[in-house]
Amino acid sequence: MKSQTKSDLLLKFTIYSGTICAFSVIFSIFILLVFLGIPFFQQSGLSFFFETWNPGQGKYGILPMIYTTFIIAFPALFTAFFLSLGFACFAASTGHSFLKKPAITLIRTASSIPTVVYAFIGVFLIVPFIRNIGPSGSGYSILSASLMLALLISPTMIFFFYDSIIESEKSLKEGGLALGATKTEALLYLVIPNAKNGIYAGVFLGMGRAIGDTMISLMLAGNSISFPMSPFESGRTLTAHIGLVMASDYDSPEFGSIFACGILLYLITAVLSIVSKIIYEKTGT
Amino acid sequence: MKKLFFISLSIFLLVSINCFAQNNLSPFKNEKGSLDIAGGTAHIPVLKEAAQNIMKFNPDIRITIGGGGSGTGIKKVGEGLIDIGNSGRKPTENEIEKYNLSMYKWAIDGVAVVINTNNPVSDIDTETLQKIFSGKITNWKELGGKDASINIYTRDEASGTRDVFWKKALLKGDISQKAVFISSNGAMKTAVSKDDNAIGYISVGHLDDNVKGVSLNGTYPDLDNVKSGKYTVSRGLYSNTKGEAKGLAKKFIDYIYSEDGKKIIKSKGFIPAER
Numbered sequence: 001m002k003s004q005t006k007s008d009l010l011l012k013f014t015i016y017s018g019t020i021c022a023f024s025v026i027f028s029i030f031i032l033l034v035f036l037g038i039p040f041f042q043q044s045g046l047s048f049f050f051e052t053w054n055p056g057q058g059k060y061g062i063l064p065m066i067y068t069t070f071i072i073a074f075p076a077l078f079t080a081f082f083l084s085l086g087f088a089c090f091a092a093s094t095g096h097s098f099l100k101k102p103a104i105t106l107i108r109t110a111s112s113i114p115t116v117v118y119a120f121i122g123v124f125l126i127v128p129f130i131r132n133i134g135p136s137g138s139g140y141s142i143l144s145a146s147l148m149l150a151l152l153i154s155p156t157m158i159f160f161f162y163d164s165i166i167e168s169e170k171s172l173k174e175g176g177l178a179l180g181a182t183k184t185e186a187l188l189y190l191v192i193p194n195a196k197n198g199i200y201a202g203v204f205l206g207m208g209r210a211i212g213d214t215m216i217s218l219m220l221a222g223n224s225i226s227f228p229m230s231p232f233e234s235g236r237t238l239t240a241h242i243g244l245v246m247a248s249d250y251d252s253p254e255f256g257s258i259f260a261c262g263i264l265l266y267l268i269t270a271v272l273s274i275v276s277k278i279i280y281e282k283t284g285t
Numbered sequence: 286m287k288k289l290f291f292i293s294l295s296i297f298l299l300v301s302i303n304c305f306a307q308n309n310l311s312p313f314k315n316e317k318g319s320l321d322i323a324g325g326t327a328h329i330p331v332l333k334e335a336a337q338n339i340m341k342f343n344p345d346i347r348i349t350i351g352g353g354g355s356g357t358g359i360k361k362v363g364e365g366l367i368d369i370g371n372s373g374r375k376p377t378e379n380e381i382e383k384y385n386l387s388m389y390k391w392a393i394d395g396v397a398v399v400i401n402t403n404n405p406v407s408d409i410d411t412e413t414l415q416k417i418f419s420g421k422i423t424n425w426k427e428l429g430g431k432d433a434s435i436n437i438y439t440r441d442e443a444s445g446t447r448d449v450f451w452k453k454a455l456l457k458g459d460i461s462q463k464a465v466f467i468s469s470n471g472a473m474k475t476a477v478s479k480d481d482n483a484i485g486y487i488s489v490g491h492l493d494d495n496v497k498g499v500s501l502n503g504t505y506p507d508l509d510n511v512k513s514g515k516y517t518v519s520r521g522l523y524s525n526t527k528g529e530a531k532g533l534a535k536k537f538i539d540y541i542y543s544e545d546g547k548k549i550i551k552s553k554g555f556i557p558a559e560r
Contacts, residue, residue: 054462055442056459127479128479131480136433136434137434137436138436138438138465138476138480138482138483139480140465140476222465222466223441223465223466224462224463224464224465224466225462225466226462226463233463234463234465236466244441244466244468245441245442252356254442
């Protein structure tokens with residue numbers, strides 16, 4: 001009896017300390033970002049967030065990067081949403097039973113491919129394609145990055161959609177069919193509305209991934225510092241900016257802008273994943 | 286198969302050259318210790334091969350070579366964190382005085398304007414180049430090419446290649462905000478070779494059949510023209526030490542200036558400079 005309590009305590013201690021470790025690391029990353037960024041913010045205030053980028057004229061703002069990050073992420077999310085919802089419905093409900101399993105296995109594989117591979121394929125497939133169909137431009141554009149990003153975030157979203165549709169089918173589909181609804185009607189009017197929390201959660205998580213991804217925008221979006229006004233123009237995201245400017249001098253204001261980007265990215269992705277978590281947890285009740 | 290044969294042959298030749306050319310390496314006999322080098326990235330291929338030769342000759346010597354950019358190289362060597370700091374530009378008067386730097390310029394590198402091999406344009410003058418890069422000329426038609434918009438490719442701010450191109454070819458003119466950013470000389474070559482309407486710039490050492498070098502004000506950017514000074518968009522590659530170089534650092538720099546060192550510099554596409 002006594003030895004059991006001891007091992008219980010040990011287990012409890014191990015689990016708690018693991019949790020505390022993970023927590024404190026995540027928090028200290030943020031504290032460190034702010035702490036290291038303070039000298040730069042003292043010098044130039046919060047102008048980092050509201051100015052354009054033009055080192056030649058002493059401007060080190062990240063406004064174009066903030067704009068480009070969203071202008072790439074939202075269309076990607078939009079495309080991926082319909083792609084994923086269709087796929088999830090197919091794999092979870094309406095699809096031919098013979099194809100359901102291979103389909104979900106395929107997505108499982110796709111989700112484990114490193115993003116640099118997606119980006120690399122994009123350089124050789126999407127960029128020349130966009131260059132040829134576009135009115136002008138090099139093909140390194142927000143459209144190229146957006147399309148590839150949609151493909152990248154789809155597996156994450158499909159998993160969320162798939163799980164919640166399966167879950168909601170269990171309780172609702174039979175009842176719906178018994179009331180005389182067709183398979184499609186049951187899916188559209190009963191199953192999907194009931195699975196909406198899982199779908200919202202997937203969307204927020206997908207958004208977080210789209211904003212946080214680095215390689216695809218770095219390799220496909222062209223990294224120019226303008227505000228892209230057409231899908232065929234190029235732009236630079238917050239993540240790509242960090243990757244590009246990292247090599248410059250530590251003391252320089254260029255380097256300071258990295259901290260501004262880092263803090264902003266940290267906050268955006270943290271909020272998105274917390275929102276996603278809260279919504280998903282509601283599903284259970 | 287043929288390629289494999291050539292690779293193994295060249296490895297064999299390199300190894301045998303090493304065996305015969307021991308006199309350039311002999312100062313490293315009985316030496317011991319480590320040497321830390323960092324800074325400009327253009328230097329790395331040359332210094333890496335030199336370091337490999339030395340470490341193969343005497344395994345007791347350890348040499349590490351890092352990047353970081355010209356500014357970082359100067360700062361780090363000045364603060365005594367490394368033994369040799371590389372820079373793709375001459376350190377400023379301020380830096381030399383502050384850190385008591387000794388400079389060793391061991392190679393000359395040019396920066397060439399490049400376009401796609403399908404592009405008929407072959408000569409551009411400075412004024413036109415400035416207009417292209419600032420986005421005032423936007424169509425190849427205006428230069429006698431086909432009716433297609435010009436796609437500008439540039440390098441990131443940490444690039445030494447960008448620095449010298451901006452100062453000596455564009456004469457500090459604007460670079461369009463719409464320019465696509467590329468992160469290395471190799472990637473620039475790939476991008477320009479795949480885009481019919483591209484214009485970019487690379488180190489002369491990287492110029493080959495995949496892209497077309499453009500004459501600037503009538504002078505073609507090849508090694509001879511860079512060497513004679515006729516092609517003006519060029520820079521020195523410097524290695525800097527705090528105070529006079531001594532000990533292992535001095536021997537390393539001597540080796541870069543030796544016949545062996547010059548061979549390596551040439552093989553990497555740069556022009557060896559006398560001390």
